[in-house]
Amino acid sequence: MERELALEIVRVTELAALASAPWMGRGDKNSADGAATSAMRAMFDSVSIRGTVVIGEGEMDEAPMLYIGEQVGSMNGPEVDIAVDPLEGTDIVAKGLNNALSVIAVAGKGNLLHAPDMYMEKLAVGPALVGVLSLNDPMEITLAKAAEVLNKQVSDLTVMILDRERHESLVKTLRKVGVRIKFLSDGDVAGAMAPAFPEAGIDLYVGSGGAPEGVLAAAALKCLGGELQGRLMPADSSEYDRCIEMGIKDPNKILTMDDMVGTEDVIFAATGVTPGEFLEGVRYLPDQRAETHSIVMRAKTKTIRNIRTLHYLPNKPLLKK
16 A cells, blocks of 8 residues: 555544534534544545445445445545544544544455454553463453563553443452553543553553454554454344354454454554544634644554644535535
């Protein structure tokens, strides 16, 4: 993939963030998501790719745009797989909370896992713990191994997890061994990325979240030198069959980074909608301007760019569509 594509992709996440930010705190997550999705789709038309959405807003009969299988881009340029979450954290924006993002991952055609819309068990770590832990281990063993490698006491570890009723048993285990827990209300992608950012102060991300978000997080962690292991959690026979239909021969296997994002290059871009662990949110400034904070990364070069952009909003006609 051309390196110029990275900067083109971040322009798409910027516009989606700008479109959804006005809905912050208004209690209307559907309008926020719709605004982000419409803006992202419109902006994709200017990107020189022949892209196929493999992770999007749903199937064609469920989503009017950015659905799985939709073709995006100018139809000139490389053939690529696209994973999108125009607004990762719709409830976050509706409630005016932290860690909402607009997110895109791009890889060569055939490299991104076609993840079904179901839960995935996840274990995400930063560079120091790559290759050390296993999703098959009991949590107590996982934490003991992590503490040894990081030269910490188990009680000094900080673990991030979504604040969900389904995690009640896991939280009890974490409490029993004495680690610090940082709960997330929402924001599964940002949470899984957090261990790769030293300033976040997170050692591991555990628990279950959406499988599509797992693929997006795996793309980011590949660029950051971290690791995500996942295992799909089909709730019934229909979800199990759905995995098979989407080409996942063994839905119970541990999915590695290579399974989720391939062995070739990956580009990941995210723009903050509301403030979070490593990205600031959209800030409105005088004279009809707004500032965005984005990160764009490429696995091949391990280049990580933090981009702050000032936008003059009257010159953004796609925001009005």
